[in-house]
Amino acid sequence: MKPPCESKCKLLRVATQLVWENSYGSVSVDDICKEAGVRKGSFYYFFPSKADLTIAAMEEDWHQSRARLDEVFSCQTPPVERLERYCDMSEAHQRHKAEEFGKVCGCPVLTLGAELSTLHENIRLKAVEIMERYIKYFESAVRDAQAEGLIQTSNASATARQLFAYSQGVLMDAKIRNDLTLLADMRAGMFQLLNLAPETRAA
Amino acid sequence: MKPPCESKCKLLRVATQLVWENSYGSVSVDDICKEAGVRKGSFYYFFPSKADLTIAAMEEDWHQSRARLDEVFSCQTPPVERLERYCDMSEAHQRHKAEEFGKVCGCPVLTLGAELSTLHENIRLKAVEIMERYIKYFESAVRDAQAEGLIQTSNASATARQLFAYSQGVLMDAKIRNDLTLLADMRAGMFQLLNLAPETRAA
DNA sequence: CTTGAAGTTGACTGACCGGTCAATACAATC
């Protein structure tokens, strides 16, 4: 017998990959099983439905994102620089994925949310949940920047949501245009939303 | 025989509706035909494929959007006020649609682009084409605002794209969260991107 | 009255869909 979890983990990994590169609707359970080298019976042993696998894959993908975000948004980094590093990381991450697949793929959670928010309530809720986790990083950075007198904002939470919505928009734009260069401009919009001159940026 | 185009127009209208409320992948040709009261043979008489119908429906939807945008972005309106009116119009439009369908549905072109950009090159290109048309309104408003000394920007085109990306992000956010109130905050981010105090706004 | 183009019909195809199921294999425990 294989080590515990191997089939289940492979299904999660393959599902993330295929759905990210294509879409939920265009990827079948058979596709996932075939790519994972797992028979369909096993699929339904581990997951009650395609939607449930997808939710599990979103959570799995989050855990990988979290590792990157915890580093990028470390309190040891000056708050404004954290946001710059987030932009850089997003660009690098998208570039890496684009080299692998040949197309800009955007954010899997966002794409899934956009496709299925009106169809699968549980997938929508999972997308919202993960988006909230992202915003926490932004909010904390904005508050720290405010505390250090680097920026001025009347509402740190609202500013964080603006930053997040903007970065979402840029990412979606880059995906639809299949153009990585748009991500290089993400910094400028962030600075504008923070009321900072681009030159003010640290190191 | 029905007046020319009736079946074709009905297919276009129904397709826009169903795909907007659901998704491309979850709506079948049979669904569209049934809802339109048109037999499948006729469908394939008018459109060579499901993807081609979708592209035609995107263009059709654009023509309706254009009427609204031409009015909102009229040169007779002060440039900054145009952007405010765009925010108001987006909110009203989403509210109207949400009341009809019970859920926030976002922008059909954006949603289709997000779902299919890696799968159907022609749909991706149509989405990009329509997005460019949107940006023209923003760009013109930004340039006019600059000419009137209302705002200062080093690059009107880049600012317009920031505004568009941000509004896209907010719209997507509102769809995924199924929350119309987010759209009421769109103005604030726009003003921040334009380097304008919220109080500066006209009328 | 004839012709032919435009539009319509519904039965049909074969592949594929998500999901089910009973049977089986395996390793650990009693």
Added chain:
DNA sequence: GATTGTATTGACCGGTCAGTCAACTTCAAG
């Protein structure tokens, strides 16, 4: 060595998928 829980298999289900087709209707122009 019998029992148990975990994991795996592959055949199978009814329904749906996008797309095809030849026959048909309608109607206006010649």
